Amino acid sequence: MKAESAQGYLDDLVGWASARLIGDEVLLAHLSGEDSDFVRFNHASVRQAGSVSQRSISIDLIDGQRHAEGSVSLTGVVDTDHHRVAALMSDLREQRAVLPEDPYLLYSTGVEASERVVDGEAPTSADAVDAVVSGAGASDLVGIYAAGQSFRGFASSFGQRNWFAAGSFNLDWSLHLHADKATKNAYAGLVWDADALAAKLAWSRRELEVLGREPRTLAPGGYRAFLSPAALREIMDMLAWGGFSLRSHRTKQTPLLRMITEDAELHPSVTIAEDIAGGVAPDFQAAGFTRPGTVSLIAGGRFAGHLVSPRSAQEYGVDTNGADDHEFPTAIAMAPGSLPTDDVLAQLGTGLYIGNLWYLNFSDRSACRATGMTRFGTFWVEDGEIVAPIEVLRFDDTAFHLLGDRLVGLTDTAETILDSSTYEQRSTESLRLPGALVEEMTFTL
Amino acid sequence: MTDLDTHLEDRLLAALPSDVDYASARHVVERGSRLEVRNGVVEPSATAHNEGVMFSVWVNGGAGYAATSDLSVEGLALAVEQARGWAAATAGRTVIDSPPLLHTVGEYTTPVTDSFDSLSLAEQVALLVDADMALGGHDRIVDRSASLVRFDIQSLLLTNGGGRVAQHIRQVFPDLRATANEGSNTQNRTFGAGNYAGQGGVEVLTRHGFRDAAARIADEAVALLDAPNCPTGTMDLILAPDQMVLQIHESIGHPLELDRILGDERNYAGTSFVTQDMFGSYRYGSELLNVTFDPTVPGQMASYGFDDDGTPAERIHLIKDGILERPMGGTISQARSGMAGVANSRASSWNRAPIDRMANLNVEPGESTVEELIGGIEHGVLMETNVSWSIDDSRNKFQFGAELGRVIENGEITHIVRNPNYRGISATFWRNLSGVADDFTVMAVGNCGKGEPNQVIRVGHAAPHCRFSNVEIFGGES
Incomplete structure (x- = not known):
C-alpha cells in the first residue's frame, strides 16, 4: 500500500470488514501510517540513517453498549490484511462477550466526510543530507532530519470517511561549542528552501560566537527573564498536561485546579485556544467526531473551556468537541501581546534571555508549580545587551506567577512550532506562541 | 514468528x-x-x-x-x-x-x-x-x-x-x-x-x-x-525502593550511557557530566555504592539473553565500592570509543534502530536493616513512590518528588507529610550515601524516552532502601 493509495485502501478494507459484521454490530476504524526518512547527525556526520514504512488499523467493534478495541499492523497485501482484520474481529467478539456494557460509550453515527491533504515538496533525503553536512561546515552539528508522508483516516460501517495526509520535513538541530554550551534551531515545513536553511544555520553559528564568552554562574534567586517561544512551549506543555482536560478537572487532577476552586486567574493578556484550523493535525478523532476550528481554553486570563472526549462527554453529560481520549491539545495557540518582538532585549533590560527550557515536571501539581532547567541559547543580559552565556539553572515556580501576576507582557508576534516528536510515529502536533517577559522567575539550584 | x-x-x-x-x-x-x-x-x-x-x-x-x-x-x-x-x-x-x-x-x-x-x-x-x-x-x-x-x-x-x-x-x-x-x-x-x-x-x-x-x-x-506539607531544610533522606528506581534511572543510568558520553543525544535527551577519562578512577559515590548492569535477573523487566545487536547478556559491575568502572555501551559505541561496554544495544520495536539503553540497572543491597537506617537519623524524611522527576541535560542538577513522606525524629517515624521533594547534584549526591539496607525490591520503569527518532523502552531497576546525608528537602506550595 503506497501512501498515495492508502485512503482508498482504508475504504476498501473497512468495506470488506463491514460486510462481515454480525447482526447489529458497528465497526469504527482508524488508520495511521507513515513513509518516513530519518537521518540522525552527530559531529556533523551521520550517526544513523534509514526509512520507516508503517501502517496500522485500530478497530472498535460494538454491539449495543458492549464493545472491545484492538489494533493490528497492516502489510498492504490485501489477502494478508483481510486475514489479520478478520482475526482481530474474532478476538474482539470473544473479549466483548465477557465484558459488561459500557455506560460511557459514545461514537459518531453520522456519515459526514472530510478530507485534508497537505502536499509538501521535501528534497530527496540524500540531498537533505548533503545540505545539512555541507551547511554545518566545521560546526559540531547534532540533530535529526525527518521527512515524508504521514496519514490518518477514519472509516465506519455507517459509511463515514475522514482523511488527513501531509508531506512535510522537520530538521531539528543544535550546534555545540563545548560541554553543554550549544544553540538550538529548527527548520520545518512543507516546501524546502535551501536558502532558508542556510540562513538559519548561519544564525546558529553567530549565536555560537556569543556562547564562546566566559559563562556566568548565577546564584539561586529571582531574576527578570524573557522566555522565547521555544521556552514558553515547555511551560505550555505543562499546562496542557491535564490543564484543559474535562476529566482532569472533574477528578481534581488538573494543574489549573485553583482556577476552578479559588477563581484564580492568569494575566489578562493570556488567551489560549486549541486552534485546529491553524494547525497541522487531523480535524477528526478515533470515534469519528470532527473537531471545531477553534476551542477557547483561556480567555483574558480566565478559564474558558475544556477539551472533551466522547467518553468524558458521556460520563459528565456534556457535548464532545472531538478531543482524543487523553484530552491533550494538538494545535495550541496563545494570542500575541503588545511587546515589540524586535525590542525584547531592551524591554528585558537586565536579566535572563532564556532560549529553551528542559525537562519540566510538577513540584506541586495542584498549585501548577513546576521545576525545570535552562538549556540551549540562554544568556545573561545587561542594559539590553547580551553579555554572556550562563551555567544551567534550575527554576521552580508556578504558572500563576510566570503567566499571572509577574507577567510583564507577551511579544506582538507568535511563532509557529511544528512538533519534532517521533515517538512511535512522526507527530502532527503544533503550537503557535509568543515570547513572554516575566518580572521575576524563581531559580533554586 | x-x-x-x-x-x-x-x-x-x-x-x-x-x-x-x-x-x-x-x-x-x-x-x-x-x-x-x-x-x-x-x-x-x-x-x-x-x-x-x-x-x-x-x-x-x-x-x-x-x-x-x-x-x-x-x-x-x-x-x-x-x-x-x-x-x-x-x-x-x-x-x-x-x-x-x-x-x-x-x-x-x-x-x-x-x-x-x-x-x-x-x-x-x-x-x-x-x-x-x-x-x-x-x-x-x-x-x-x-x-x-x-x-x-x-x-x-x-x-x-x-x-x-x-x-x-x-x-x-x-x-x-x-x-x-x-x-x-x-x-x-x-x-x-x-x-x-x-x-x-x-x-x-x-x-x-x-x-x-x-x-x-x-x-x-x-x-x-x-497531612502537613513536607518540612524544608537540609537533613537526612531515606529513599524507599519505589523512589530509588527513579534516582538510579536519572542520575546513574542516563549519565553512564556511552552514546550520551559520545554526544549522540546532545540535541535531545542530553549529554553527560561523565567523561571517558573518569572510568576506572572517578568516585561516583560512597564506598557503600555498588551498581550492576544485569539483564540476567529472573523476572526483572529488562532481562534477556542477547541485546538487539546479538551481544550475549551478562552481569557487570558499573560502579564498585563507589568507583566508576564501566559505561553502558553496545558494540557500536564500544568500537567508537575503544572502551569496554555491556550488552545494551536495544530498540523499542522493529521500527527503530538500536541505541545504547539501560536494561536492568540495580543498586546492590547492603548489610543494614531498614530499621537501622531509620534509627540512625535524628531529623529526616523517608520518601516513597516517585511522582516527579527533572534533571539537567548533563544529568547533574536534579529535583525529584515523591507521593508520600514520613518524617523521622530521633530514630523513629513520627507522621506522614505531603508533597515531599528534594534536590541535589548527581556528582555529589551519591557520595553522601550513608546507609544501604539489606532489602532488594525488583521493579521497573516503563517509559524511558530517548533517541532521535524517539524511542520509549521498558527498563528494570532493583534497589534496597538507601539513606543519604545533608539533602535539601522541601514541600509544596501550600
Missing part, C-alpha cells in the same frame, strides 16, 4: 543481501493488552498487534536501515533496497565505518511460573473490579482505577553470516491509583507509580501484593489530604 506466516523466516533469510559487509533482519511481533476498571466502570479493553521487520546494511563505510510492516517478498525486497540506498548515501559520512560483525546464535524465553492462560479474561476483569472497589472506600476519593497491561514480544535477529537469535519476552504491568481531593488539595497514591512490574505471568501480581494493596493505597491518599 506469527501463526499466520510460518515461512517468514525463510523469506527474511532470502532477502538478506550477501554482497555487503554486514546485513541483518530484525523481526519483532509485539502483542499488547490493556484492562482497566475506573470508578466501578470497566473501561474498553484494548489489544494491539504490532509487527514488522528492520533490515540493516553496512557496506563500503556506509550504513543504513529500512523498516517495514509489509512482510511480503516484494515488501522485504523494497526494504533491503532502501537500506542499501542509505548505506551508499552515507558512505564516508558516518561516525563509524566498521560494522559490528556479530553473528550470534542463541535463544531466550522469559521464565513463567504461572501463565496468564490460567486466568481467564473474566477472572482478570473480576480481579480489577475487586481492586477498584477496594480503592473507593472513602468519600474524599474522587477518582480511582485498577489496571493490568501485558506485552508478549517475540523477536528474531538474523544476519548474513548465519546469526540467529530468537527471544520471547513476557512483561506485566499492574497498577492501582487513588486520587483524593479536598478544595485545592489533591493527593495521589499509586501501586509504586506503576513500577511494580516485571517479566513472567500471574506471579508478577503476587510479588508485590497487588491483590491486597488497594485499601492501603486509598487510606494513604486520604491521609495525605490531612
